Amino acid sequence: MKDKILEEDLLYIANAGGDYEKLYGKSILITGATGLVGSQIVKALLKMNEVKNADITIYAFVRNAEKADKIYDEFAKDKLVYVIGDVGNPVTDETVTLSNGKKISEVQINYIIHAASPTASKFFVDYPVETIMTAVNGTKNMLDLGKEKQSEGVVYISSMEAFGAPDPEKPYVKEDDLGYIDIHNPRSCYPEGKRLCECMCSSYASEYKLPVRIARLSQTFGAGISYEENRVFAQFAKAAMNKTDIVLHTAGKSVGNYCYTRDAVMGILLLLVKGNDGEAYTVAHPEAHITIGDMAKMVAEKLANNEIKVVFDIPESAMTFGYAPDVNMRLNSDKLQALGWKPVIGLEEMYTRMMKSMEYTR
Structure with a gap:
């Protein structure tokens, strides 16, 4: 059954x-094309082809066809090509297979979006070395591919x-307002890996004049999230849908920053064609x-109509679940908005649209 909420979002983007x-008639490679953000980007481009005859060739980099x-x-797949391989390996004719029978050396790649990355906090704690090396090797390989293909735009x-x-104490945090990361905490493999990849x-961009921009995403969710998703926002949504209490394993004091999937995809696509090379842009509402804690309370009260409550079950060690240390920051996205991007969907509507969408995969 087609997800009508996601369909609305894809048509909005298209x-x-x-x-x-500016993307029409071009070729775009997206890594992480079976992940949340990557798949949403691919679907948006496919929808552009469907309703706008955009003639975009989409190279979806996947491990499993x-x-x-x-x-x-x-979706119609006439302009969708799977690039089957591992982003941890250099992209060559020997390491990747294209579903259309061509070789990667034979095709032009106008744009690249590198969205492949581990996303589960528990994975970061259990496999910090793999987290770091996936980030570093995968990013280097995509940057090398963009350099080789003389791509017009790359987004990390x-x-x-x-x-x-x-x-x-800062009311809003801008792109250059970087703070402390404990480099001796294995959980820091993820944020420190992201910093190294941004560098x-x-x-x-500096040495090879590669037109690469960085999309620094806030927590992103919305339509298209599977019912099987297990990240915190999905756990909250399923608790409201199933009328079960929300269980928090922290005190809930960390401030989260969020963006709706549709808004995030539009920000990423905009950065392919606009922005300063080598710079980061915050993608957040x-x-x-x-x-x-307040988000859990909002879901319990407004989305579950006070039929559930928030329960605290805090383990002795935060490492039990791999959660990041508490952070108090409010992100400023003026830099991206100055390029013409405007986030539309607020937090409560993010949840209502996501919950309606999740019903299609329940």
């Missing part, structure tokens, strides 16, 4: 026009965790910031 039309087929089974998907713990992007 009909946006303006700067996004069968898994990708399930994700894109409702970073994370708000790259901010670390900035000055809590690598800036270095390629400036009004969608709230403590984890």
Whole structure:
């Protein structure tokens, strides 16, 4: 059954026009194409082809073609090509296979979006070495590919965790307001890895004149989230849907910053064609910031109509679940908005749209 909420979002992106039309007739490679952000980008581009005859060739970098087929089974695939391989390896004719039978050396790649990354906190704690090496090797390989193909634009998907713990007295945190990260905490493999990859992007822009920009994403969710998703926002949504209490394993004091999936995709696509090379842009709704505890309370009261409550079950060690240290920051996205981006969907609507969308995969 087609997800009508996601369909609305994809049509919204496809009909946006303006700067996004610069992508028409181009070829775009997206890594992490079976992940949340990567798959949403691919679907948006496929929808552009469908309703705007955009003639975009989409190279979806995946490890498993069968898994990708399930994700894109409702879309026309005449302009969708799977690049099957591991981003941890240099991209060559020997390391990747294209589903259209061509060789990677034979095709032009006008744009690259590097969205492949581990996302589970427990994975960061259990496999910190793998987390770091996946980030570093994967990013280097994509930057090298962009350099080789003389791509017109590259976007690296970073994370708000790259901010670390900035000055809590600042009312809003901008791109250069980086704070402390404990480099001897194995959980820091993820934010420190993101910082190193951002530095690598800036270095390629400086030394090789590669037109790469960094999209520093806040927590991103919305339509298209599977019911099987287990990140905190999805756990809260499922608790409201199933009328079960929300269980917090921290005191809930960390301030989260959020962005709706549709808004995030539009920001990323805009950065392919606009922005300063080697620079970072925060992708966050400036009004969608709230403590984890208050967000749980909002879901329980407003979305579950006070039929559930918030329960605290705090383990002795935060490492049990791999959660990041508490952070108090409010992200400022003026830099990206100055390019013409405008986030539309607020936090409560993010949840209502996500919950309606999750019903399709329940």
